[in-house]
Every structure is written in C-alpha cells, then in structure tokens.
Amino acid sequence: MDFLRPELIPDPTVRRLSLYLRQLEVVHRQERRTISSRQLADSLGLTDAQVRKDLTYFGTFGQPGVGYNVSELVARIRRILGTDQQWNVLLVGAGNLGRALLSYGGFAAKGLSIVAVFDNDPAKIGQSIADRPVQPLEAITDAVRQHDARLAIVAVPADSAQEVADGLIRAGIRGILNFSPSRLNVPPTVALQAVDLALQLEQLTFQVSLNSMTRSGARHP
Amino acid sequence: MDFLRPELIPDPTVRRLSLYLRQLEVVHRQERRTISSRQLADSLGLTDAQVRKDLTYFGTFGQPGVGYNVSELVARIRRILGTDQQWNVLLVGAGNLGRALLSYGGFAAKGLSIVAVFDNDPAKIGQSIADRPVQPLEAITDAVRQHDARLAIVAVPADSAQEVADGLIRAGIRGILNFSPSRLNVPPTVALQAVDLALQLEQLTFQVSLNSMTRSGARHP
DNA sequence: TGGTGTGAATCCTTTCACAGCC
C-alpha cells in the first residue's frame, strides 16, 4: 500500500476490487481458507488473468500452487479501499431519498455512519429522522469539524446541488456521493461519485430496445 | 437507427449519449438552434472528436460549418435511447427505497411509469403506496401481461433478489434495474443495470484515502 | 500438478489530423 503509485491503477481495476471483496466475504463466511484466481474469477464472470493482474497492482500476496489466503486478502482489500476505517458522513437533503438512505444497512457494513442531516426547508428543520435532528445548511461547517466528517451525500434537487456541493467543499469535505441528476463541478482534491438514475434508466431502455430489434443478446454490466 | 449494427457500439458511447441528451435538453430550453461538437464537448468536459465519433455510430446528422440542430438531435437521441416511448415498470419491494423511488420525478421525464408494486411481506400487502396497492409476488405474471410491462425494478434484500429476478424473467420482463447489493444472473436476452451503492461507497473511500495519502488529485467519473 | 506473477500480444477506445463541405 505504501509503495502504491496511484495514478497507474486503472479505474476498472478499482471497481473490480469491490466485487472481489464482496465475493471473498461470502467465501470467508463459508470458512474457506484459500481461493485461486480462477475460482474467484469464475464466480464473478471474469478471467483468472484479470484477477491476478488486478491484485498485483497492490502487491503480491498469492502463493503459487495454492492461491490466495482468503482472510488475508479480505483484510488487505478492505485496507486498500479504506473500509477498514471509520467514516463519518453528512447527509444533505431530508426528502424521501434521504430517508431511504438513513435506513439503508449498507453504510454501517462499510464503516460509514451518517452523523448529521441537513435540509434547507424550514418545515423540516428541527424534525427528527432516524434519531437525527434535521439541521439548516448553515450548520454544515460546524458539523464537519465536530464530527471530523470527510464524506457527504448530496440528495437534493438538481437546481441546488452545485450550491450545496460548494458549501460542503468550503467546509472541508473530501468526497461527495451525488444523487442529484446534475454534473457537479468539484476541484481535483475532492472525490466524486454519482448515482445517476436517469442515466441508468436510459441505458436500460436502450438495451431493451436493441434486444427487441435484433433478437440477439444484451450487454451486461 | 434501422441500419444500426448494435454489437459495434461501444458501451462508453451509449453512456455518453445520455449525457449529451441531458445537456442538449438544457440548451434546447434556452432556445439555441444549433450546437457544435466543440461546444457540447466543453460543457461536459469531453473532446469534440469524441462527440463526433460517438454520434456517427448512429448516423450522420451534423452540418459542416454549422453544427448540429439541437431539437433534431434531442429527438434522435431520445429515439435511440428508447425514451420516446412509454415504458411500464413493475416495482418489487415496498420498503423505504421502494417508497423513495415511487416519489422520484425522474421516471416520468423518461417516459417510465411505475404501474404496480409488489412485496412478499403480508403486513404490507393490501396497503396503498402513492395510490398503488401493494400486491403479492404471485401477481407479477398477470401484471406483466395486463400492463404490457417490459421493465422491473428490484428493490428487495440481497438474499431474495435472485429469486425475485427469476420470477420476473419467467413472467416475461425484458430489463431489470437492480438496487440490491447482489450480482444477478440473467439470460442474455434480459438487460440488466445495477445501482450498486456499496460499490460506489467503496470507490469513494478509496479515492479519498488515496488523495489524503498522495495529496495529488482524484479521478473523476 | 496446480497455481502465481508478468512481459508480449491483442483488442478496444480515444485522440489526432485532415479532406471535404457550408
């Protein structure tokens, strides 16, 4: 990890790392000790060479003739992805989506915890959602400091998303998960992931349209 | 469209098509008549050559010296993506996420309409959510026929997702938007898009970890 | 034998650069 040259790591590799981790956690629960690149690849519909190449970006931890030690690999991938740490997250937007996210179990599993909720609707401010009081946007800066929060979720309408993001960045947030259907502009020091439902819906209608035209196969993600 | 050889169209191209459409809709609302590949590219952080190459996969509709006719291009991309049609969608899973999706405005904008809701929890069946009664899973097959539904959203826990997907596919569904954190197995005739929150969270923590290690820049999606 | 790690080869995507048109 420490000798990592991050700019050389292909983006697709990092994405697959998450898939490897998920599958390895399954295998780990089954108390399997080791796994080969072939076995891991087959369970995910990939090739063994790809698994090996991906992993060697981060070091060399397989044993020829044996494979990879499952629990060691789990620990190392968690460390690489950063989910071995605790992450405090701010949620901006207390609408239906915000509510759904607050009850989503997946955050805790990755060491993430939503520590505060914000909205600009006076009617919502002061209400409690899942035991967290909804605060005005002006309280963001203090909350970042108080909770040492590095991540934020933007779940507001498109027309206020950029404004919210700017505020979060000024307050010192280092990564944003954007649920609004808008392209956020952030400096290169701030990481950005977008959950773009409209885009994915269009990919789906495109694929289905194509399939029914051609009667051939669909592409899979 | 009719002379389209779908297997040749790169996946990234189809993804960008959605981005083009979104930006073109903005420009269209501003009553701009034409747009050049350069202008479109700049607004999305891409190159002009990429825009032109992407578009030529679907035909040739620019005018040298002038650019692309905005409203024509909007109409053609909508047609390509299939969002010029009406799509009836089944929603499986009436939890918090399902509820949030029912109130999400983006579906209607893409011609999608959630026509029925299903859940296997007896306590939920019969309840109404956003004017739609929650039905048992057994009612799926009839609903597909009745509404001529081709798409479905899977918003159930990971352990029942595959089972639900199998049922949907048997009932004739042609495309699935999967919100559960599990890899669904579907035949190649069924299109699949996954909204993988756990994966995106890990990409985010990875990028932020990297940034704070290297003090250099983050990659952007 | 079964398996990793990795250079070389292949495949795919993006960018370049320019002929041709308005």
Place this chain on the structure above:
DNA sequence: GGCTGTGAAAGGATTCACACCA
C-alpha cells in the same frame, strides 16, 4: 473561417502464454 465525418495513430485495458514456484 468554421465545422463535420473519418481514416490513421496513440493510448489503455484485457487476454495470452509461459517462466517459475509449492
């Protein structure tokens, strides 16, 4: 001059194939 459409070149990612190890 401005802009599209497109072959050719460059750049990345994936797969191949094999040396080497347990």
